[in-house]
Amino acid sequence: MDELSVSIAHIVQRLRGSSLHSQIERHAKECLHQPDIKLDSLKEDVRTFLKTTGWERKLQNAVYRELHVLQPPHHLSAPPEHLKEPLAYMRTAQACWERRVFKSLNSMSSELEVPLARMRPAAEQKDLTDKWNEMGTDESDLSRFRPVYAPKDFLEVLIGLRNPNHNSSDGVSAKSHWGLIQVPLNVRDIKQLRQTYAELSLTCGQLGIDDNAHIHPDLFENEYVQMGNKVVLEQNSAASQQYIRQGCPTELRAELWALTLNATNQPQDVMYYEQLKAGVIQHDLLVDNLVYKDVKLTASNDDYYFVFEDFLYQVLLCFSRDTTVLEHFKYNSATPPKSYIEGKVGDEQCAVFYPPNGVIPFHGFSMYVAPLCYLYNEPSKLYSVFREMYVRYFFRLHSISSSPSGIVSLCLQFEWLLQTHLPQLFYHLRQIGAQPLRIAFKWMVRAFSGYLSTDQLLLLWDRILGYDSLEVVAVLAAAVFAFRAENLMEVTSLASAEAVLADLSTLKVMPLIQIFLFATAV
Amino acid sequence: MSTSCDAVSCSIKPAVHLHIGHAPSNAARSGVCVVDVHLPFGKPVNIERISFKNFYTASLSVRLLTKEPTSLCKWLTAIRDVSLMENPHCEDGAQDYCSLIREQMLVEPDHVVQIRLILRQPSATWTTFDLEEINIYTHTHQDSEEVSDWLSELTLVDQDPDHVQELPDSQSVSCSIQQMLALTEVMKNNQNSSSIGRYQVTHTHTHTHTHTRARVFNNVCMFQVNGCYDVNLLSL
Numbered sequence: 208m209d210e211l212s213v214s215i216a217h218i219v220q221r222l223r224g225s226s227l228h229s230q231i232e233r234h235a236k237e238c239l240h241q242p243d244i245k246l247d248s249l250k251e252d253v254r255t256f257l258k259t260t261g262w263e264r265k266l267q268n269a270v271y272r273e274l275h276v277l278q279p280p281h282h283l284s285a286p287p288e289h290l291k292e293p294l295a296y297m298r299t300a301q302a303c304w305e306r307r308v309f310k311s312l313n314s315m316s317s318e319l320e321v322p323l324a325r326m327r328p329a330a331e332q333k334d335l336t337d338k339w340n341e342m343g344t345d346e347s348d349l350s351r352f353r354p355v356y357a358p359k360d361f362l363e364v365l366i367g368l369r370n371p372n373h374n375s376s377d378g379v380s381a382k383s384h385w386g387l388i389q390v391p392l393n394v395r396d397i398k399q400l401r402q403t404y405a406e407l408s409l410t411c412g413q414l415g416i417d418d419n420a421h422i423h424p425d426l427f428e429n430e431y432v433q434m435g436n437k438v439v440l441e442q443n444s445a446a447s448q449q450y451i452r453q454g455c456p457t458e459l460r461a462e463l464w465a466l467t468l469n470a471t472n473q474p475q476d477v478m479y480y481e482q483l484k485a486g487v488i489q490h491d492l493l494v495d496n497l498v499y500k501d502v503k504l505t506a507s508n509d510d511y512y513f514v515f516e517d518f519l520y521q522v523l524l525c526f527s528r529d530t531t532v533l534e535h536f537k538y539n540s541a542t543p544p545k546s547y548i549e550g551k552v553g554d555e556q557c558a559v560f561y562p563p564n565g566v567i568p569f570h571g572f573s574m575y576v577a578p579l580c581y582l583y584n585e586p587s588k589l590y591s592v593f594r595e596m597y598v599r600y601f602f603r604l605h606s607i608s609s610s611p612s613g614i615v616s617l618c619l620q621f622e623w624l625l626q627t628h629l630p631q632l633f634y635h636l637r638q639i640g641a642q643p644l645r646i647a648f649k650w651m652v653r654a655f656s657g658y659l660s661t662d663q664l665l666l667l668w669d670r671i672l673g674y675d676s677l678e679v680v681a682v683l684a685a686a687v688f689a690f691r692a693e694n695l696m697e698v699t700s701l702a703s704a705e706a707v708l709a710d711l712s713t714l715k716v717m718p719l720i721q722i723f724l725f726a727t728a729v
Numbered sequence: 730m731s732t733s734c735d736a737v738s739c740s741i742k743p744a745v746h747l748h749i750g751h752a753p754s755n756a757a758r759s760g761v762c763v764v765d766v767h768l769p770f771g772k773p774v775n776i777e778r779i780s781f782k783n784f785y786t787a788s789l790s791v792r793l794l795t796k797e798p799t800s801l802c803k804w805l806t807a808i809r810d811v812s813l814m815e816n817p818h819c820e821d822g823a824q825d826y827c828s829l830i831r832e833q834m835l836v837e838p839d840h841v842v843q844i845r846l847i848l849r850q851p852s853a854t855w856t857t858f859d860l861e862e863i864n865i866y867t868h869t870h871q872d873s874e875e876v877s878d879w880l881s882e883l884t885l886v887d888q889d890p891d892h893v894q895e896l897p898d899s900q901s902v903s904c905s906i907q908q909m910l911a912l913t914e915v916m917k918n919n920q921n922s923s924s925i926g927r928y929q930v931t932h933t934h935t936h937t938h939t940h941t942r943a944r945v946f947n948n949v950c951m952f953q954v955n956g957c958y959d960v961n962l963l964s965l
Contacts, residue, residue: 282826284780284862293824309963316962324960370820372785374856391854393819490958530952546960548953561960563952609820 213280218273226475227269231262261442268444272469275599275675278538292540292608296370297615301540301607304364308567309544311355316493319351323493323546323561332488339484342499343516349503352496354570358652361569361605362387362645365615368607385637386622387644392609394620396627397729400682404674406452407717409725414454415666415717428456435459444469452673454666454717461582467672468595472588480587484521486528486563494562498523502573511661515580519573522590526597532564535598540608541565566602571649574656575601578664600677604652617651617681618644624685628727632692641701646708647684654680658711667716683716686723690714736864737774740767744848744859760851764860766844776838777868780828785858786848787817791829793836794843802842807834810849817852831868839868 222228235253238244238260244252257263281290292298316323327335338345366387369375373391395403407413412427422428431453438450439462447466455463465471487495502519506512512519526532536543543565551557576593583589603613610616625633625643636643650658654677655667670679687708688695694707746762768774773796791808808829814822831838844865850858952958 282780282828284782284864285826289824289826294820295824306965309965313962313965322959322961323963324958326957326959372856374854391819393816393821486952490953528952544963546963548957549959550961552964557954559952559954559958559960561963563958 210280214277217277218270221273222269227265231257231266234260234262264442268469271444276538291538294609297607297609298540300364300368304607305542308355312567321493325491327489327491335488341517342520349496349500352500354497354501355567357570358649362648365607365618368615384622385626385633387642388615388619388622390615392616392619394616394623397724397727400724404724407721407724409721412453413717413721414456415715416721432456435463439463442466448673451669455669460665464582464672465592468592470591470595472585472591476591477587480525480590483525483528487524492527492562494527494568495524497568498573501568501570505571505657506573506577509657512577512580515577518580518586518589519576521586522576522593523573525590526594527562527564529564529594532566532594532598533560535602536565539602539606541606569605571653574653578656578661578668581661600671603677604654612677614652617677618648620678620681621647621651621684624682625688629689629692632688632695635696636704639699641704643688645701646705651680651684655683659714659716660712663714663716679720682723683720686719687711687714689723690719735867737768737867739865741863760849762848762858764846764848766846766863766865768842773840773842775868776831776841776865778828778830778866780864781860782826782862783813783822783824784861785823785850785855786860787814787850787852788812790847792845792847793838793841795840796842797840805836807836807838809835817850818854
C-alpha cells in the first residue's frame with residue numbers, strides 16, 4: 208500500500224499544473240452553470256459531468272501515460288544515479304562512452320572551426336523561415352561533417368562490457384555463452400516469452416498473417432477492424448494498447464498509436480511545436496549539421512523514405528531544441544552533455560545543456576522518425592508521436608543499461624535464443640568468424656527501420672507499443688536467422704553471411720515471430 | 730503509527746566466508762558468508778529497520794542475539810532466507826538498496842546486542858558477494874501528532890529535490906504565452922538581432938552532483954540564458 212501511495216503522489220505532482228489540469232478545471236467551472244448540477248450533490252454531479260464529456264477518460268489516459276514512465280518507488284538511501292542504472296560498472300561504461308562521444312564532438316567543432324551553437328544573423332533567420340518546408344533543397348556543403356559515431360562503434364563498447372565481479376575463469380564450454388555479450392543479465396527463454404506474448408500465438412488472429420489476400424476477411428479481419436473502430440471511439444489508451452498487440456488496421460494505425468502513446472495534438476501542442484521551430488530559426492547548432500548529414504546518408508537514400516526528407520528535418524531539428532526531453536534522463540542511464548555559454552566555464556549561472564534536449568544524434572538516428580512519416584502528415588502531430596516514442600523506447604537502443612528493453616539485454620537475448628535453439632548454426636557461424644550479433648546489431652539498434660519494408664516494419668512497431676517492450680526486436684532478429692539457417696550453414700565467411708542477410712525487404716515479420724515463438728520445440 | 734528512526738552507530742565486522750576443507754588454499758567456496766554487526770556495548774536496541782546495499786548476495790538470513798534485562802542472552806532467527814536476487818546467476822537485484830523492517834521479522838527485534846547476517850550466494854558466476862552500507866535503525870515511540878500514512882508518503886516525495894517546486898498559476902502562464910507569441914510575430918516582422926529568450930536555468934544539488942536544469946514552465950521551454958546560447962565546447 209505504501210508503494211501505491213508514493214506512486215499516486217508522484218503522478219499527482221506530475222499532472223498538477225499541466226494543461227490537462229487547467230482544462231479540466233475550466234470545464235468543471237463552466238459546468239456549474241448547467242441546471243442538472245445540484246449544490247447538495249455538487250461533487251458527484253461534477254464528476255458525472257466530467258465522465259460524460261470525456262474528461263475523465265482523458266485524465267485516465269494521462270495517468271496511464273505517467274505509469275509507463277514512472278520509476279518504481281525507490282529506496283531512501285538510493286542516490287539518483289542508482290535510479291538511472293543500478294549496476295555500477297554499467298554506469299561507469301556509459302560515462303566513458305559519453306566522454307568519448309563528447310570529445311569527438313568537441314574535436315569536430317575545433318577542427319572545422321564551427322561553434323557548437325550560435326545565434327543566426329537576421330538575414331539567415333529570414334532565409335530559413337522562407338525555406339522551412341523545403342530544407343532538403345539546400346545545397347550546403349556537408350562533406351566536412353561526419354557522424355559522431357555509428358552503431359558498429361557502439362557495438363565494440365558493448366562487447367567490451369565486463370562485470371568486475373563476474374567469475375569468467377571457466378573456459379568456453381557447452382554451458383558458457385558463445386556470443387559477444389559477456390554480461391549475465393536475466394533474459395527470457397521461449398517458454399517465458401510464450402506466456403508474455405500469448406496474443407501472438409498460433410491460435411490467435413494477427414494482422415500481418417490473417418489479413419492475407421487469400422484468407423476470407425470474415426474469418427478475422429472484418430471483425431477485428433470493427434473492434435478497432437470501437438477502441439478509437441472509446442478513446443481509452445489502455446484498451447488501445449491491448450488491442451494493437453494483434454496489429455493495427457492500416458486506416459486506424461495513426462489514431463491508435465497516438466492514443467496508446469497519449470500523444471495529443473491540441474492547440475497548445477501545436478503552439479509548443481511552433482516555439483521549437485522558433486528555436487531552430489534563432490539558433491544554429493552544430494548537431495543540426497549532423498542531422499542534415501544523417502538524413503542525406505540514410506533516409507534520402509532509401510526508396511521508402513526519401514520523399515519525407517523535409518519532414519525529417521522539421522522533426523529532428525525541433526527535437527534537438529526540446530528541453531522537455533531532458534525529463535527522460537531520470538530513467539535513462541545516459542546523462543545529457545553540459546556546457547557553458549560564452550566560454551564562462553564553471554559559472555553555474557551560465558550552464559546549459561547541449562544540445563538543449565541532451566541527445567546527440569548518431570548515424571542512422573533519422574530512421575527512428577522516417578517510418579512515422581507514413582502515418583502523420585501534420586508536423587506537430589508527427590513530432591508529438593516521435594518524441595513520445597523516443598522517450599519511452601528508442602533511447603534504450605543507444606545507451607548502456609541493464610534494463611530488459613535496453614540494447615545490452617536485447618543483444619544477449621538474441622544470442623541466447625540462437626544458441627539455445629539453433630546451436631549448430633551458431634557454432635558454425637562462430638567458427639567461420641561470423642558472430643551473429645555483428646550482423647544483427649545494426650537491425651536491432653534501429654528497431655529494424657530501413658531494413659524491413661515499411662508495412663512490415665509498422666506491424667513490428669505495433670507490437671513494440673502493444674507490449675511496451677523492445678524484446679520483440681530481439682525475437683525477430685533470431686527468427687530471421689532461423690529462417691535463413693539453411694543458407695547460412697553453407698557460408699564460409701562473415702562477408703558471405705552478411706550477403707545472405709543483406710536484404711530483408713521481402714520478409715513477413717509476423718509469421719517469422721509466430722513460428723519462432725510458438726512452433727519451436729522446447 | 731508513525732515512528733521516527735535513528736541510525737545507531739554499530740561496528741560491522743568484515744565478512745567471513747565459510748570454507749569447506751582444511752587449508753585455505755584447498756578450500757572450496759561454500760557460497761555462505763557471515764557478517765556480524767555489534768551494537769554498542771551495554772545498550773541493547775530495539776530494531777525498526779535494517780537497511781543495506783546488496784552486492785551479489787542471493788539470499789539473506791538474519792539472526793539476533795538478544796539480552797532481555799532479566800534473562801540470559803539468546804539467539805533468535807528474525808529473517809529466514811529472504812531472496813535478494815531472483816536468479817542468483819543473473820544481475821537482477823544484485824546491487825539494489827533494500828530494507829528489512831520490523832514487521833517482516835519472525836520475532837520482535839527488541840533488546841538486540843548483536844546481529845548476524847548470513848549471506849548466501851550459491852552461484853559460481855560471481856567472484857565475491859557481500860552487503861554494503863549496512864545501517865541499523867532503532868525503534869522509538871510514536872510522535873504525539875497522528876499523521877496519516879498517505880500524507881507522510883507525500884512528505885517523502887517533497888523531500889526529493891528533483892521535483893519542480895512552485896508550479897505557476899496556469900492563467901498567468903497562458904497570458905504570458907500569448908504575449909510571447911505576439912512578441913515572436915513582432916520579431917519575425919521586424920528583423921533585428923535582439924533575442925527574446927528568458928533566463929530559465931535553475932540549479933539543484935543532489936548529493937555530490939550539480940544538476941543544471943532548463944525549467945519546464947507549463948510547456949514553455951527556453952534553453953537559453955538571458956537569450957544567449959553561444960556554446961563553444963562541451964565540458965568533459
